[in-house]
Amino acid sequence: MWNDYPKRGQYRETPIPNELASSVRTLSYERDPDEPIVDVEPNSIYRWVKRAGERRYAATGDEGWTLLDVHDLRRTWGGHLLWNCGALPAVVMSWGGWEDWETFRSHYLGMMSPAAAEREREKISFVPGTVESDPGADQVFEPTVQSRSLY
Template identity: 40%
Template sequence: MNLQEHKNSSAMMVWLSTDELKQLVDCPDDVQRQLALKLGGYCGLRSAEVVNVKPAHVRDTQIGKVLEVPAGKGDKYRETPIPDGLAGQIRTIGQYEGEDTTVVGTESTRTLRRWINTAANELAEQTENNRWEFLSFHDLRRTWATLLASADVDPMVAIEWGGWDDLQTFLDHYQGKYSPEARKRERNKVRWL
């Protein structure tokens, strides 16, 4: 877990490793809460976008499964890749509840913040690592962006998937830290360490 102070606040920005992200999304025992965390961490959705996801938004395309974000920040349309398993979960909800049902069961971003705080506090207690307590829902988007960069996804493709207006915003606010996996990979290049 990487932390960095916000420039204009006392809060911390957090970037999770792949394993920490998995720990987080597996923490709640409620499917809707897990889905919300997965949509933030595996698709890079903002909290306001997560509460609007419907099964009808999952599509098969030439590049694989994507999640449509019909009205992202600034009412901009975009498509972002979605893991097959997550797409399957959402489609299953559509089979039982209907294609136009929101999958996380809340319209409140405040509820999403409560859910992530509950999971983070539980993990802080379980792992005896109080750094979890700094985690916010938006940190899932930061983590997603950094994991894309660590996987060598072209930054211009990443900003398209994430719906950022420009590369500088992406670099300044989201790809601020390298993932622990990338740091370890680079450290292993140095024979004397």
């Protein structure tokens, strides 16, 4: 996809769920490949996200939904790939268009889980000892408190 807003002129190719891919194929059937599939002003997308947050707030009473914005969608998508799918951070950065490692590290990766640190330690023959860890944890990264995610 060509991202016209807010990072004008950048091309991004990202993985999407099969169900979404099927919907995109259906919507784009017999269309010019250069035509956008969803042709709306960016402000419309901002309004859609704001309304979705308002509906979730009404349904749950969780005030956090009143703070939902489009940035949270990208952040949640990236966090899902990192925490739930185990994708490598460099790959997620490439797919999502993140360029600043320090910002990405600080806001998306959070703290390294003890279980992940132990797994990595075991791969290195010259590192002695073990680190106490939660045997049930299998995530590589644990979200930090400052990270807001819908997952």
